[in-house]
Amino acid sequence: MKTRLGLFHFLFLIFILPMLSGCWDQVSIDKRAYVVALGLDKGEDNKISITYLIANPEFSKQEGPSSEPAHEVITFPANDIISAKNTANAVIAKEITYNMLNVLIVSEDLAKDPEFIRYMYDVTKDREIKRNIPMIVTKEKVKTFLLKNKPKLETRIHKYFEFVLENSNKAGLTPNFKLHSYFSITESDAGLFLAPYATTEQIPGGKYTVGEDELLAGELKIEGEESNNSQFLGSAVFKEGKMIGTMNGEETRLTIVLNETLEMGEIYATYPDPFSPQYRFSARIMKREKNDVKINLNGYTPTIDVTVPLYMDILSIHSMETFDNGKIEQLKFHIEEEVQKKLSKLIKRTQEEFKGEAFGWSLIARKKFWTSHDFEKFDWMKTYPNMKVNVSVNVYIGTFGEQSKLPDLNQVRD
Amino acid sequence: MVDTIYHSLSLTHSNLQFLYITLYFGGTIRKNMELYIFLEKMRVKRFFKKLLKEEHPPFEKAATEDDLLKKKQIDSSLADTMELFKKIYYVPNNSDVNIRYIEIGGIKKNAAVITISSISNTKLIEELVIRPLLINEDESKEIELLLSPQVRKADVIEDILVEINNGNTTLFVDGEPYAYIISSGNFQGRSVEKAENEVVVKGPKESFNEQAMTNISLIRKRIRDEKLIVESTTISKRAKNELYLVYIKDIANEELITNIKNKLNSLDIDSIQNLSVLEEYLEDHIYSLFPTILYTERPDRASEFIEDGFIVLLMDNSPDSLILPATFWSFFHNSEDHYLRFLFGNFIRILRLMALFITLFISAIYIAITNYHVEMIPADLLLAISSTREIVPFPSLVEILMLEIAFELIREGGLRVPKPIGPTIGIVGALILGQAAVQANLVSPLVVIIVALGGLSSFAIGDTNLNYTVRLLRFPFLISAGVFGLFGLTALFTICLLYVTSIKSFGVPYLAPMTPNDSTAKDTIFRRLVKNELFRPGYLKPKDIEKKAGE
Numbered sequence: 001m002k003t004r005l006g007l008f009h010f011l012f013l014i015f016i017l018p019m020l021s022g023c024w025d026q027v028s029i030d031k032r033a034y035v036v037a038l039g040l041d042k043g044e045d046n047k048i049s050i051t052y053l054i055a056n057p058e059f060s061k062q063e064g065p066s067s068e069p070a071h072e073v074i075t076f077p078a079n080d081i082i083s084a085k086n087t088a089n090a091v092i093a094k095e096i097t098y099n100m101l102n103v104l105i106v107s108e109d110l111a112k113d114p115e116f117i118r119y120m121y122d123v124t125k126d127r128e129i130k131r132n133i134p135m136i137v138t139k140e141k142v143k144t145f146l147l148k149n150k151p152k153l154e155t156r157i158h159k160y161f162e163f164v165l166e167n168s169n170k171a172g173l174t175p176n177f178k179l180h181s182y183f184s185i186t187e188s189d190a191g192l193f194l195a196p197y198a199t200t201e202q203i204p205g206g207k208y209t210v211g212e213d214e215l216l217a218g219e220l221k222i223e224g225e226e227s228n229n230s231q232f233l234g235s236a237v238f239k240e241g242k243m244i245g246t247m248n249g250e251e252t253r254l255t256i257v258l259n260e261t262l263e264m265g266e267i268y269a270t271y272p273d274p275f276s277p278q279y280r281f282s283a284r285i286m287k288r289e290k291n292d293v294k295i296n297l298n299g300y301t302p303t304i305d306v307t308v309p310l311y312m313d314i315l316s317i318h319s320m321e322t323f324d325n326g327k328i329e330q331l332k333f334h335i336e337e338e339v340q341k342k343l344s345k346l347i348k349r350t351q352e353e354f355k356g357e358a359f360g361w362s363l364i365a366r367k368k369f370w371t372s373h374d375f376e377k378f379d380w381m382k383t384y385p386n387m388k389v390n391v392s393v394n395v396y397i398g399t400f401g402e403q404s405k406l407p408d409l410n411q412v413r414d
Numbered sequence: 415m416v417d418t419i420y421h422s423l424s425l426t427h428s429n430l431q432f433l434y435i436t437l438y439f440g441g442t443i444r445k446n447m448e449l450y451i452f453l454e455k456m457r458v459k460r461f462f463k464k465l466l467k468e469e470h471p472p473f474e475k476a477a478t479e480d481d482l483l484k485k486k487q488i489d490s491s492l493a494d495t496m497e498l499f500k501k502i503y504y505v506p507n508n509s510d511v512n513i514r515y516i517e518i519g520g521i522k523k524n525a526a527v528i529t530i531s532s533i534s535n536t537k538l539i540e541e542l543v544i545r546p547l548l549i550n551e552d553e554s555k556e557i558e559l560l561l562s563p564q565v566r567k568a569d570v571i572e573d574i575l576v577e578i579n580n581g582n583t584t585l586f587v588d589g590e591p592y593a594y595i596i597s598s599g600n601f602q603g604r605s606v607e608k609a610e611n612e613v614v615v616k617g618p619k620e621s622f623n624e625q626a627m628t629n630i631s632l633i634r635k636r637i638r639d640e641k642l643i644v645e646s647t648t649i650s651k652r653a654k655n656e657l658y659l660v661y662i663k664d665i666a667n668e669e670l671i672t673n674i675k676n677k678l679n680s681l682d683i684d685s686i687q688n689l690s691v692l693e694e695y696l697e698d699h700i701y702s703l704f705p706t707i708l709y710t711e712r713p714d715r716a717s718e719f720i721e722d723g724f725i726v727l728l729m730d731n732s733p734d735s736l737i738l739p740a741t742f743w744s745f746f747h748n749s750e751d752h753y754l755r756f757l758f759g760n761f762i763r764i765l766r767l768m769a770l771f772i773t774l775f776i777s778a779i780y781i782a783i784t785n786y787h788v789e790m791i792p793a794d795l796l797l798a799i800s801s802t803r804e805i806v807p808f809p810s811l812v813e814i815l816m817l818e819i820a821f822e823l824i825r826e827g828g829l830r831v832p833k834p835i836g837p838t839i840g841i842v843g844a845l846i847l848g849q850a851a852v853q854a855n856l857v858s859p860l861v862v863i864i865v866a867l868g869g870l871s872s873f874a875i876g877d878t879n880l881n882y883t884v885r886l887l888r889f890p891f892l893i894s895a896g897v898f899g900l901f902g903l904t905a906l907f908t909i910c911l912l913y914v915t916s917i918k919s920f921g922v923p924y925l926a927p928m929t930p931n932d933s934t935a936k937d938t939i940f941r942r943l944v945k946n947e948l949f950r951p952g953y954l955k956p957k958d959i960e961k962k963a964g965e
Binding site: 026027028029030032034036055057058059097099100102128130156158159162 | 784785786788789793794796797798799800801803804806809810899
């Protein structure tokens with residue numbers, strides 16, 4: 001009898017347990033509106049203007065897209081991104097959620113505002129926002145960007161952002177920093193944060209450059225039948241949480257080469273041909289080994305010696321030259337010199353213009369200090385512009401494409 | 415008997431607390447309560463007195479008279495004896511009880527043969543008992559010498575009755591105060607057939623049938639050991655059901671055997687028809703979801719366990735055996751694990767483990783994730799689920815419960831359906847559940863996949879008992895996931911684990927040898943190479959722990 005009574009008590013307790021906690025947190029999957037992209041613009045007074053890009057689940061149905069649009073864009077003024085969720089419900093029927101937030105987009109105008117960092121820290125307060133999403137900076141207002149950005153093929157908009165950033169990252173044209181790095185870099189106060197730079201506004205006629213990547217978003221001339229005109233190219237440079245400038249595609253690529261914390265994929269780039277300067281040859285560049293960074297903080301002027309090992313496959317050679325051993329050696333020196341020049345130029349720019357480095361060297365330098373307090377006292381950000389940075393490049397030339405030998409043009413034309 | 419029922423009734427007066435509360439508002443609590451209980455006691459007492467008087471004529475008394483008669487020895491007069499047996503067997507009302515009067519040749523004595531024709535071999539009786547007696551011409555020969563089969567003598571009526579009931583032939587000779595008994599029992603039954611529930615692809619296919627002797631023979635065929643003991647005990651009072659305990663004397667733990675025997679001896683029941691019923695009498699945790707006695711129809715599996723020091727119970731009318739004690743692993747394993755090559759055997763073990771977890775958790779995880787942890791789902795799937803769920807009128811918990819119950823219904827229906835119309839059930843079930851339900855917007859397509867996957871996975875768990883355990887456990891998991899999300903799921907799983915580690919089967923912890931850890935037999939999730947299985951399971955405390963495989 002006692003055990004049975006005990007059992008009754010136990011069951012009773014189990015039944016009242018849900019009342020203590022309960023399922024109040026529960027929201028059905030189909031009763032939420034999923035914000036895919038969250039845009040921040042400068043608003044009036046202290047307010048910001050928030051733009052939501054909300055995906056339409058209807059579009060993911062197997063029976064094929066219905067007549068409904070794939071997504072919806074709304075813009076409204078708000079105090080912060082968290083209270084904005086409720087404000088949006090004046091228009092949007094379902095409960096707004098940031099669970100599916102794929103990208104945070106900020107206009108250049110707002111990013112350059114000293115107040116910007118205040119709004120960014122709202123992100124750390126909302127538990128629905130993942131910090132592994134990228135932050136994009138747009139040249140124009142985000143509202144315009146999202147309204148004008150109409151990818152022709154990727155109508156499912158969350159896929160579009162995922163793919164376009166993934167592949168421009170792979171090509172090295174945009175940096176692969178995530179939102180989390182914005183906070184960690186800003187808080188460590190020792191480096192620059194880079195965000196992908198994008199725009200839908202093309203400079204009329206585009207901009208001519210010798211190379212293929214010395215461009216910023218909007219400067220590339222793209223033509224086609226009403227092609228999507230948003231470009232992701234280059235990066236926005238943030239110092240202490242505030243945007244201070246931009247880097248073009250080439251500089252972004254070089255930063256990726258120098259920064260060990262950024263993953264480098266296979267980059268295709270062109271260089272002037274040393275034997276017939278009117279042509280450029282293209283190369284596939286990979287990094288098989290890590291950079292060798294030696295930091296010496298003992299002297300009056302701290303020095304950083306960086307050796308960058310690069311592996312290159314030489315692909316298109318318009319001079320139709322077939323390289324023998326001697327020429328390969330020459331080619332190697334030529335490329336090393338070329339890359340070294342570019343790297344030095346970039347480093348100089350960061351020292352003089354940005355007054356901070358985006359190469360993750362502060363992480364290596366930290367190891368030279370006994371306590372983090374020592375490091376803070378050293379003030380890496382302040383010291384960096386006066387440091388002496390020596391860069392050397394080590395190129396290893398691999399193959400010459402699938403077919404290494406080219407026909408002798410003179411013989412062909414004969 | 416009256417006393418016990420009366421006693422149990424008085425126990426339930428705690429149930430009257432409801433009444434207690436109502437009386438509370440009436441005023442004098444105690445007195446009313448006591449009065450009520452007193453009246454209730456009187457009512458029950460009267461009821462049982464009446465019941466015994468009316469429904470049961472004094473049958474117990476008759477039984478005792480009968481018993482006294484049966485204890486007697488038989489008379490030397492054939493006529494008297496036959497009269498007595500006719501009365502006992504209600505001849506001629508009892509049609510298959512045969513009494514045949516003969517005159518033995520040579521000796522010239524009257525004799526009678528009693529057999530029950532339906533359970534004895536009549537041809538054998540004819541040729542080996544009756545014919546030699548009839549054609550005898552030698553006057554001096556004794557009757558035992560006339561008969562070719564081995565002959566036993568019995569003189570107590572009770573003993574003779576047992577022999578007749580077992581299909582043996584009894585010969586009564588005029589002037590002799592005992593009966594000759596010739597074995598001729600021949601019960602009808604199936605022959606040895608293929609195992610139907612525990613199917614293997616590689617390995618022996620034989621299964622037990624309803625005759626205990628055949629089953630013992632199947633085990634003895636596998637273990638040719640003089641130490642293999644088949645002990646028999648009668649476990650029921652009226653039907654006199656025989657139970658056979660099979661074990662190896664110098665391996666099985668003595669304490670375990672006495673423990674089981676004590677439990678068997680304490681049974682006080684009229685009839686236990688088969689092992690499936692006996693299982694409930696023997697189990698310690700009757701209300702538990704987890705089975706503690708293994709039930710198998712495969713003689714190879716039973717012999718394997720006997721050789722490890724387990725005890726096997728066999729019974730007539732049961733096409734299977736009970737193996738005790740049983741651990742969780744014995745339910746989880748399958749005989750094919752060891753018949754297949756090492757890697758393949760372990761592969762199916764992994765599959766089974768996966769099936770176990772999928773069956774238990776898949777629908778619960780779906781509920782938890784779609785209701786509480788949406789961020790866990792990849793964006794595309796999330797939108798797909800969201801779009802298909804939009805038009806479903808029920809919350810996802812109701813939706814999945816509906817489909818789970820429908821699946822269980824189809825399963826139960828399909829099991830009981832007569833064979834000729836069986837195949838249609840599958841088609842109709844699949845059609846109704848899958849296509850039509852989705853088209854009618856009753857359920858979303860993903861839920862069909864999830865329930866079907868969970869349902870199909872449950873078939874990979876071969877043991878009937880564990881199968882039911884897992885299928886039933888799914889529902890508490892579902893509800894806890896629906897109420898608390900993944901937190902509820904993990905909490906309930908932890909409670910389940912705690913419970914499982916606490917239960918014991920005949921003194922053996924349920925999860926042994928995994929916990930408590932036992933270094934002897936490591937056959938848990940994965941099996942080891944057969945040559946490395948050097949020891950018998952230590953948790954059984956066998957007399958001989960070494961398998962002597964290394965020598």
